[in-house]
Structures are given as C-alpha cells and as structure tokens.
Amino acid sequence: MTSSTDSLPQTRHIATAIPGPASAALHCKREAHVTSGFGVAMPVFINRASGGILEDVDGNRIIDFASGIAVTSVGAVNARVQAQVAAQMARFTHTCFMVTEYDSFTQVAAWLNAHIPGDFEKRTALFSTGAEAVENAVKIARAATGRKRVLVFDDAYHGRSLLTMAMTAKVNPYKKNFGPFPDEVFRAPTATRLWARAGEEATAATALAEVEALLKANDPETFAAMVIEPIQGEGGFLVPAPGFLGGLRELATKYGIVLVMDEIQTGMGRTGKLFASEHEGVAGDLTLTAKALAGGLPLSAVTGRAELMNAPHAGGLGGTYAGNPVACAAAMGVFETFEDGTLLKNALAIEATAREVLQPLVHSTAIIAEFRGRGAMLAVEFADKTTLEPRADLAAQVAASCHRQGVLVLVCGTYGNVIRLLPPLVIGPELLRDGLDVLREAILAANEGQSDTASASALAVV
Known part of the structure; x- marks a missing residue:
C-alpha cells in the first residue's frame, strides 16, 4: 500500500526505551x-x-495507528500533496480570499460540491478548523431558518470553541472549568450500544421516538439544526443502529430543521467510502469536512444546499486564513490521490x-x-x-x-x-x-x- 519511493523503512524498530x-x-x-x-x-x-x-x-x-487523529490518511508524506504545495509556495502563501481571490479555493469547493452526498445544487465555504466548520454550519442554519436552537446527541464531539464545547458531550477534558457555555443547545439520545447500556436493544425506532419527543417538548419549529457525526468519534467510534440516520433525515425534513452531517473525522475515505453517511444512503443538508481534507494542512469546509449556503449576507462568512491557498493546494493533492479508488479499497482491507x-x-x-x-x-x-x-x-x-x-x-x-x-x-x-x-x-x-x-x-x- 505504500509508495515505492518511501525512504523510511516500513518496519517497527525499537532503538531505545520509549520515550528515549x-x-x-x-x-x-x-x-x-x-x-x-x-x-x-x-x-x-x-x-x-x-x-x-x-x-x-x-x-x-x-x-x-493515529494518523494525527485521522488527518494524514494519505500519509504524512504524499508526493501529490508535496508537489501541489511546493508549486503554490513558489507563487504565494496568502492573500486572504476575502481580499483578493485565487482559483484553488474555487477548485476545492467544486470538488466537494461534486462528491459530497446529496442530489441537489451545492455551494461550499472553506475555513481552517473543524470547530470553525461546525460553528459556521450553525450560523448558516440560523440565517436560513430564522431559528436559534441546535439539537446534538449523546457522546458527541464537535470541537473546543465555546459553542462547540456546548455541543460536545464529554466534560473532561473538553468542557471542564471552561463554562458557562452558549445556551439553545439540546441533547438527544443516539441508537448505539453505549446508549443501551442498561440492557435494552439499541434500536433506531426507540431512539428516534425519544428524539422526536424531545423536539415536540421544546417546539420543533424553534430548532435551526440537528448536528450528528455519522460515526461518533471521540465518543468511542459509535456506529448508529441501522435506520437511525435515515430516521433523523425524516425528522429534519418533517420539521424544517437543517440536518448537519459532521464528517470531520469520518470523511475523506476513512470508513471505506468517501463519506460515512454514504453507508446509510443519507445526505445531510450541510456536510462538514476537515482533518484529512488537506493531508495535514489546516483546512475545513461546509458544503450544502445552495439555498442554505447562500442565506448569510455577504461578508457574514469568512476568516483571515479561511481556505488558505497552500492548504487548498494540499487538498487538490489529496483529491488526486483518491482518484483511482485504491485508498478506499485499502480502508476496507485494513478493516478485514x-x-x-x-x-x-x-x-x-x-x-x-x-x-x-x-x-x-x-x-x-x-x-x-x-x-x-x-x-x-x-x-x-x-x-x-x-x-x-x-x-x-x-x-x-x-x-x-x-x-x-x-x-x-x-x-x-x-x-x-x-x-x-x-x-x-x-x-x-x-x-x-x-x-x-x-x-x-x-x-x-x-
């Protein structure tokens, strides 16, 4: 699976005690x-x-067995990423896309629009970190719906900023000593074995009934977004019961809530498909990517329905380093590496x-x-x-x-x-x-x- 040009022997070797x-x-x-x-x-x-x-x-x-927490999926040294980055570095390192434009930003957006699940017209916004992508998805959902509330789930992890800490379930080390957190965040159960710890079967129907009951108890028409990882990462790599994601899709459509798929850790081939939501045949209205998106350089994205993505006013989205040109170049190298399908086959071989x-x-x-x-x-x-x-x-x-x-x-x-x-x-x-x-x-x-x-x-x- 490794390149023949690797100069580093692909064998484990203990030269000293670890750490040395x-x-x-x-x-x-x-x-x-x-x-x-x-x-x-x-x-x-x-x-x-x-x-x-x-x-x-x-x-x-x-x-x-860490890949920088699912970041260096194409390898910490990748020839295509290196070539793209070197060429960009020779041209310029930064202009700020909100000041003067560069085409690599648009090229990354176009690739994501074409490959993110969902048979609808899409637009993409680029940022730097996963937490930025999550927060901007909430901003976009609020702008599009005129609603405030956000539904998240047990065992979720969405980031380390104040809003994403409120959305994250785990207290220590992520939330401990850092409150108070933003309000208007509600938490629902997920259909996983961990949720069913008391012994009941973790069925999609049971969990979905509780999700809908929570929505009804708090007025579903006040919720802008429901945000979920198709496989919960920091929560313990929890795979939802079959039908759960599909049921959330139905609830989101029923109540006019924006369904946000947080594919920050699961995306870019990690699960054997480009995006984990493909395993369930479910498309989010907005899909979030980061981590492996640029092969180790900081880049994140929100991709989704054009009418949602275009809801914020001009200047409402952005960031000084958002979609940095060097990171965009790295992403183009990552996309090239996925073209022949080998990495997706490798993911399945790793699992086997x-x-x-x-x-x-x-x-x-x-x-x-x-x-x-x-x-x-x-x-x-x-x-x-x-x-x-x-x-x-x-x-x-x-x-x-x-x-x-x-x-x-x-x-x-x-x-x-x-x-x-x-x-x-x-x-x-x-x-x-x-x-x-x-x-x-x-x-x-x-x-x-x-x-x-x-x-x-x-x-x-x-």
Whole structure:
C-alpha cells in the first residue's frame, strides 16, 4: 500500500526505551516553554514520518495507528500533496480570499460540491478548523431558518470553541472549568450500544421516538439544526443502529430543521467510502469536512444546499486564513490521490485484517465489550462483560503497553475506555499486521492480569 519511493523503512524498530533520551530532553524543554494545557498521548518527538511509520529523534520507528487523529490518511508524506504545495509556495502563501481571490479555493469547493452526498445544487465555504466548520454550519442554519436552537446527541464531539464545547458531550477534558457555555443547545439520545447500556436493544425506532419527543417538548419549529457525526468519534467510534440516520433525515425534513452531517473525522475515505453517511444512503443538508481534507494542512469546509449556503449576507462568512491557498493546494493533492479508488479499497482491507486479528478477542477475553467501526475507523471497548461497567484503566494499560513496544494507539470514548485505530490508508499490510499483533498481545496480557487478580482475590477469601 505504500509508495515505492518511501525512504523510511516500513518496519517497527525499537532503538531505545520509549520515550528515549533525546525525546525526554526535548520534552523537558517543552515543559519550560509550552502551556501545560496541552496534553500528549505519547511523549516522543518525531523527526520523520512516511507511510505507516513515525521515526522519533531517538531513531525508534513507531507504527502509526493515529494518523494525527485521522488527518494524514494519505500519509504524512504524499508526493501529490508535496508537489501541489511546493508549486503554490513558489507563487504565494496568502492573500486572504476575502481580499483578493485565487482559483484553488474555487477548485476545492467544486470538488466537494461534486462528491459530497446529496442530489441537489451545492455551494461550499472553506475555513481552517473543524470547530470553525461546525460553528459556521450553525450560523448558516440560523440565517436560513430564522431559528436559534441546535439539537446534538449523546457522546458527541464537535470541537473546543465555546459553542462547540456546548455541543460536545464529554466534560473532561473538553468542557471542564471552561463554562458557562452558549445556551439553545439540546441533547438527544443516539441508537448505539453505549446508549443501551442498561440492557435494552439499541434500536433506531426507540431512539428516534425519544428524539422526536424531545423536539415536540421544546417546539420543533424553534430548532435551526440537528448536528450528528455519522460515526461518533471521540465518543468511542459509535456506529448508529441501522435506520437511525435515515430516521433523523425524516425528522429534519418533517420539521424544517437543517440536518448537519459532521464528517470531520469520518470523511475523506476513512470508513471505506468517501463519506460515512454514504453507508446509510443519507445526505445531510450541510456536510462538514476537515482533518484529512488537506493531508495535514489546516483546512475545513461546509458544503450544502445552495439555498442554505447562500442565506448569510455577504461578508457574514469568512476568516483571515479561511481556505488558505497552500492548504487548498494540499487538498487538490489529496483529491488526486483518491482518484483511482485504491485508498478506499485499502480502508476496507485494513478493516478485514483488523477484524481477523481482534474480533475473536471479544469472545475469548473477559475485558472487551465490543469491537466496532467501519473501514479504517475501528475501536476496541474495554468493559466488564457482565455489567458493561467501563474499564478506562484497562484501555490506558493496553495503550501504554503498545506505546512501549512502538505502536501508537489513542484512547477515546465518553468514559475513556476505548482504544481507537486510525491507521493511514497507505499503511502496508505487513506493518498493519505487526501493529495489530502487538495490540492483540497487550490485550491478552491485560486479560490474563485480570484473571490473576480474580484468582488471588478468591484465595484471599478462602
């Protein structure tokens, strides 16, 4: 799956303890100069990256199952992205599209208009970050409907700005100590296994009935938008029950609410289709993209129905760096990389291999509640099998074990008990399997540790 021109060996290599001495020294420097408000999943400093490998300053080659949180899907080094960016850098780096125009902004918008789900005329606005895209989608929906309220969902993540924190469900670390937040945000249930923790089946019909009841209790004609991730990311890679997204589409149409699909993490091929909402055959009135859109450069977009997108007054949308020309050039390189369909096939191949290695652990261990996801967006949830009580301690333990062995995985989930897998879509099959084997062995060791603890407790009672 990797390019033949990769100069970085696509093999895991442990040269020092992780983190090594050079990373440790740089981390000390960081602590002296960078706010402690920034966390870090794995305290190593990267020197080079390519394919599915991150090489740190100590010479360790680490398997990348994070992709910069689903950003470097086409690889941290991509020839097409590099060529487009280099050519743009030679021309100019910035003018501000609201001051003087450049065609790459329009080209990115045209590609998104053509590829975003929805058989209707579209327009696109470009911004810099995912949170900006979410906030501007709310602005557009309010301008178009004359309404104020926003409906979001349990286990949602939409960003770190004040409005998007109000829309995000998880308190720690995202919302803790940062309130008060904007009002007019309401939260409804989603049809996922996590929502059905008490034991009831997570059916679309049951959840949709609760969504409609919430709307009716608060006057559905006061809601401008309902915003949902087609697979909830930070919430734990939660895949909705079949029919749930379609039911939301019907409710949105029934009550004149703008349906916003937040494809910031799920989009750009991550799930085996260009956009995750395609799996459900559902189109949002507005669709949000970011993260992998520009292969590592900051770019986001709101794409949707022309009449909605044109509702704000001239000058009402924008931003100094919105649709920066270098980021737009990078996006054009990303689009070129997707043209032959190989990356979408790779995403499905990644899923097949991961299911082969990890799915059996759901039944053979006592610590995994579910293995789930689509394409190269997969997750392992750690919980007590009987009570479904979340086990964040086990997720942290397994992640730490993987990190020590040179495999970068990320922890997520509303309860911090999920390990998510986001390998770049260009990762090679042998490297992928090596990383999965490390994760598998870490899970088995954690499971064995639980068995030993249980046995010791039983002996103590005797």
